[in-house]
Amino acid sequence: MKLFILGLGHVGKALASKLKADGHSVSGSTTTLEKVAELEKLVDSVHVLKGEESEKVVAAAQGCDAIIVTVAPNVRNTRTKEEREIHYEQVLVRSCASANMACPRVIFLSSFSVYGDGGEGSAAIDENTPTANHQEPSSKYYQLAEQQVLKSAQGCVLRFPDMYGAPGDFSFPQRVKMAMDYFAGKAIFSADAPLYAIHFEDVVNAVHHVISAQLTGVFNVCDNDNVPATNKRVFDAICDENAWPRLEFLDQIKAPKRKISAAKIYATGYQVKHPDPNADVVARVSV
Template identity: 25%
Template sequence: MQISLLGCGWLGLPLAETFLNDGHTVKGSVTSPEKVAVLQSKGIQPYIIDLNAISGDVMDDFLKCAEVFIIAIPPKARQNNGLPYPEKLQGLLPFIKKAGIKKVLFTSSTSVYADAPDIPVVTENTLPNPDTESGKQVLAAEQVLQSCADFNTTVLRLGGLIGGDRHPVYHLAGRAALPNPDAPVNLADRDMIIEVVLKIVKRAIFGEVFVVVNPGHPARKAYYTSEAEKRGLPLPEFSDDGNCVGKLVDGTAALKLLNL
């Protein structure tokens, strides 16, 4: 199977390698020439693609003959005065249609769900209600793809990303007066995400929405204190004002469906 993977970064690169090891052909994109050699060294056919200024010829070749198109670019609202996130994806639609691709997978975020005390547990069936600008743009980006009838899009709403050298404790270490000490943690391990993507592609499960979050949901204070101690980092200090705003994102339905 030929796969075109837009965004060979922290998640996309090891995902591309996993597909290669599984016998697939992978075209991958980066945004800078310096990263091309990395893709070439791993057997990934490299493309330099900037969604703020798409080259039609490059995008046509990138998507040519692809059976699955995976979009794994970071869901950030706007960078360096570039286009808003939904507009970037809107610009992809003509090329997806032209290539005749019918299977699209988009890595989204659980930021599409607000912290709501009246909805203590969030699942795929929960109506998205983003309360941040980034969450609103991520949801709009989902809708750009889902509203196109020319192909079927599966959306993965990922929890906080961890794996390799990436962990939010590095950002929280040593900080004081952190809010919501008792709120549940909703993280998604990179290896688990990759397994989910592999199963979806192998079983051709497209046109669906999945929440992808680790099964465990420890309280923020206990979890991040423990993680800082493991790494020898300054301990984060949490406020004990009695307020707790948060949500528990339940991703067990997707893991059970995919036998993970």
């Protein structure tokens, strides 16, 4: 197949290597001209463009069998709700709209934030659970981006929790320190939501699985067999272990407060391989 990866970041680069090894023709994009020489070693062609530049995306992806949209907001551009409104719409919705214009087969890496807090009830949250929190920019614009992708019957949306483990990525203690340094010790998410996280290799493997199995529709992707500790319990443990003051949780970005089911994608033969990255610190520290 001829594949185009919109966003050759860590996930995009690792995915490109796997797809090339499978014999596919792979091209991709970056917003940084200085990265082109490095990226040309991984893919057949590199295009310098932003996802919002629809004409450039259509031209770059001409003749492709599928586009994989891996773009994601930059946390440094999302310190306020106003910044999130602008940045999330630009990066997510416009990129997916451009991809949909270029090819009917679009695979989009979305977020669990579309569920808000999951609503009422105790049953596990699955792909049929209604989306929610239509005002908060993260949730709202991921939902709008998904809608662009699902306009086509060939579209596929993969909903992920926070990703960790990419080369050069921040560890969870480093993320806590960033909240202190950049956000005055405030965390914009919910205290009592389970802290689902997924290793970037499991993200790459999920996208590769979708392409290989020709899956369409919506899939949750996480550890289907375990429910992690809450945000508060994890981050309190990290703070206590490092003798830092505990974070204040603002509950602006709501997250599901109960188990999230990934049974649908597990039934197709995929499962995550990496365990909960925060289980050890929670076990070590009494909170």
